[in-house]
Amino acid sequence: MPDLRELYQEVILEHSKAPRNYRELTTASHRAEGYNPLCGDHFTVYLSVEGDSIRDISFQGSGCAISKASASMMTQSVKGKTRAEAETLFDRFHKLVTGQLANGRRAELGKLTVFSGVSEFPVRVKCATLAWHALHAAMQGKQETVSTE
Amino acid sequence: MITARQRLPRKLRSPQLPGTGVAFDVDKVRSHFPILRQRVRGKTLVYLDSAATSQKPQVVIDAIGSYYERDNANIHRGVHYLSEHATEDYEAARRTVQGFLNAADASEIVFVRGATEAINLVAQTYGRTNVHAGDEVLITGMEHHSNIVPWQILCEEKGARLRVAPINDRGELLLEEFENLLGPRTKIVAVTHVSNALGTINPVQRIIEMAHRGNIRVLLDGAQAVPHLKVDVRALDCDFYAFSGHKVYGPTGIGVLYGKSALLDAMPPYQGGGDMITSVTFEKTIYNNLPYKFEAGTPHVAGAIGLGAAIEYVNGLGIDNIAPYEHELLAYATDAVSAISGVRLIGTAREKAGVLSFLLDSIHPHDIGTILDQDGIAIRTGHHCAQPVMQRFGIAATARASFALYNTRGEVDALVEGIQKVREVFA
Numbered sequence: 001m002p003d004l005r006e007l008y009q010e011v012i013l014e015h016s017k018a019p020r021n022y023r024e025l026t027t028a029s030h031r032a033e034g035y036n037p038l039c040g041d042h043f044t045v046y047l048s049v050e051g052d053s054i055r056d057i058s059f060q061g062s063g064c065a066i067s068k069a070s071a072s073m074m075t076q077s078v079k080g081k082t083r084a085e086a087e088t089l090f091d092r093f094h095k096l097v098t099g100q101l102a103n104g105r106r107a108e109l110g111k112l113t114v115f116s117g118v119s120e121f122p123v124r125v126k127c128a129t130l131a132w133h134a135l136h137a138a139m140q141g142k143q144e145t146v147s148t149e
Numbered sequence: 150m151i152t153a154r155q156r157l158p159r160k161l162r163s164p165q166l167p168g169t170g171v172a173f174d175v176d177k178v179r180s181h182f183p184i185l186r187q188r189v190r191g192k193t194l195v196y197l198d199s200a201a202t203s204q205k206p207q208v209v210i211d212a213i214g215s216y217y218e219r220d221n222a223n224i225h226r227g228v229h230y231l232s233e234h235a236t237e238d239y240e241a242a243r244r245t246v247q248g249f250l251n252a253a254d255a256s257e258i259v260f261v262r263g264a265t266e267a268i269n270l271v272a273q274t275y276g277r278t279n280v281h282a283g284d285e286v287l288i289t290g291m292e293h294h295s296n297i298v299p300w301q302i303l304c305e306e307k308g309a310r311l312r313v314a315p316i317n318d319r320g321e322l323l324l325e326e327f328e329n330l331l332g333p334r335t336k337i338v339a340v341t342h343v344s345n346a347l348g349t350i351n352p353v354q355r356i357i358e359m360a361h362r363g364n365i366r367v368l369l370d371g372a373q374a375v376p377h378l379k380v381d382v383r384a385l386d387c388d389f390y391a392f393s394g395h396k397v398y399g400p401t402g403i404g405v406l407y408g409k410s411a412l413l414d415a416m417p418p419y420q421g422g423g424d425m426i427t428s429v430t431f432e433k434t435i436y437n438n439l440p441y442k443f444e445a446g447t448p449h450v451a452g453a454i455g456l457g458a459a460i461e462y463v464n465g466l467g468i469d470n471i472a473p474y475e476h477e478l479l480a481y482a483t484d485a486v487s488a489i490s491g492v493r494l495i496g497t498a499r500e501k502a503g504v505l506s507f508l509l510d511s512i513h514p515h516d517i518g519t520i521l522d523q524d525g526i527a528i529r530t531g532h533h534c535a536q537p538v539m540q541r542f543g544i545a546a547t548a549r550a551s552f553a554l555y556n557t558r559g560e561v562d563a564l565v566e567g568i569q570k571v572r573e574v575f576a
Contacts (some may be wrong), residue, residue: 004519005574007519013574038531039514039546040531040532040536041513064513065512066516123519124519
């Protein structure tokens, strides 16, 4: 049986209560919304991209503990990265939460490995990836709302 | 040949179960529902999501199995033995529904896929014929999406206007405001009998009286009402009544539209096809009589027979025994859950049935649902297909425990313990 503490790790609960980079970015060059109509989770991700690098990133919105903590930690992880690096991180993160990332590759995700417990809760994968999908859409320059449904 | 009616255990027809001395023996009732015996995630299943779909008693499962084992044939056409019996059972189920709703005639009972299809049928037939540019359709602020969107589609097509009667902070319809919104342009009133998100029982008798004073037709969405309340369409004098089989212990994919025969007769068909015709030439088609005019194609015969068995089951227990038991259980749950620190109930109407929607501190309902699920407790979390209700209360979602005739105080206690555990995880 999956362990609740594996899912709701202290770091995740802490980020959900006090999310980082939780603000509108007035200087944003890119933005996108992520919406999960099933549970009503709704985030906007703001990006300030210079050249190929993500100079600043922030988010706002409402959602469950998993989606909010994931958004918060995502902003910390991709700040200063290039677009390509951010996409690679998303790819690895997606593999992590769907249980497809080999243990030996986890280190590359750093703190984001706290979300590994999500793989035991398949219906929560879309919560963990909602902000990442919005980030991806923002980098693609898409203006419409992306949905994880 | 064994029909669904004959397969029902005799004892279930008596409102007083033998050997118990009580009007409602929940342990006995639970033994009729095989799914409730299983363990999920290593825990005893506590199923508190019957407003989404109810579980099925063995008599319903057997009626469906037996139909496919012994009686399966297409209806209304065959001259052979099986077709005759399948047709007989299908029409017997219609008469069972007729009695359940106290409709004047079995031809006023149209089998559809569910409440959603029933409402769409009325919007696309009665609605398209009678609603014109500048007219109005009146609903309430507590409707399920299935009683909003079909009317929006109609209004958009016709250039008509959808009006919404507001609700108060308890989740009750503001009857005066509702009455003020009735006017010469109002062509249809569509109201839920019981709210799926809030549990509110609407004063449908008064709503119908008000609408009828202006000669306005009324559709009631009874999806959440029929499992919990006695419904008498003639006493209510309602024009249309819609419900889904699967919420009243029957199978999915079958539901009912009741309509007064004069209205149904005057309405154009909903779908064209086989069975809904009397004669077809390339020049002209003559439509069949009621209710077949609205049942194009081979219907869900097994579903209708299963629904008939479900209603026989409810009749056997007696809605007069079920309703007070469920009422007491909801009161017990309301007291127990609202006593938990940090709980806020959404939907505190004075008249309620079946539903307890709540929030816990600032914890998202999805997190509540996941944690309860680890203890085998199934609740619904989200907007419950009633986003305007969520907007009315300024929230994104609720956690919703919903109750049926097989739920117990012990299960409410398990829910309370589970909610305490959620608080501990998020402490």
